[in-house]
Amino acid sequence: MKKNEKNLIEAILFSASEPLDVGTIKSKVKSGTDILKILYELQKDYEDRGIRLVNLADKWSFRTSDDLSGKLKKEIIIQKKLSKAAIETLAIIAYHQPVTRSEIEEIRGVSFSTGTLEILFELGWVKPNGRKEIPGKPLLYVTTDKFLNHFNINSLDDLPNSDELLAAGLIDSRVDSSIFGTSKFIESDQNENKENIYSNIDDMISDTLDEDK
Incomplete structure (x- = not known):
């Protein structure tokens, strides 16, 4: 491995405006370069530095070291936050994807405006992903890699x-735990609990919106 190849990959990651996957990096360097080997070496080089090379959702980027991020944090008051409907909708999509609009409304117990989804589209956290094979073939919605990256998942x-x-105090023991299944849409007969199920995790999501990263 030539040193300039390693330096080039380091520079590519530094200059990138978003996390990069291996394929994207590979397209910018000499053919035959062992990209993963270099990435792991760079990760080791930076493990005790002020910034670190991290891999989230199979994409690589440099980030401030966890033990220093608090010292560099800048508090900014954001006047406009996500609406309760948007937060609940995002939570439902995250836990039930792929999910249709009607399924989201059934879980919430109320309908919502098209603008709610548009906000999540603009943030890049949600996207359409095919159609469900039922009459009418409604669109299915899923979260994106940008969602994972934003919430450090x-x-x-x-x-x-x-x-x-439950342990974090974000839901109480009366909530049916099956509602948090991630593999498929789960119907619940506990209608009286539907409206507030996802508002109980508002803090988990909205806390990250109070920072300008």
Whole structure:
């Protein structure tokens, strides 16, 4: 491995405006370069530095070291936050994806405006992903890699489960834990609980919106 190849990959990652996957990096360097080997070496080089090379959702980027990020944090008051409907919708999509609009509304117990989804599209956290094979073929919605990256989640498997949410005080014991299944849409007969299920995790999501990263 030539030193200039390693330096080039380091420079590519520094100058990138967003995390890069191996394929993107590979397209910018000499053919035959062992990209993963260099990435792991760079990760080791930076493990005790003020910035670190991290891999989230199979994409690589440099970030401030966790033990220093608090000292560099700049508090900014944001006047406009996500609406309650947007936060609940994002949470439902995250835990039930792929999910249709009607399924989201059924879980929430109320309908919502098209603008709610548009806000999540603009943030890049949600996207359409095919259609459900039922009459009318409604669009299915899923979260994106940008959602994982923003919330510092490596994969959907790392989303907190019902026991973890309960321990953190984000839901109470009356909430049906099956509502947090991630593999498929789960119908519930507990209609009286639907309206507030996802408002209980508002803090988990909205806390990250108070920072300008």
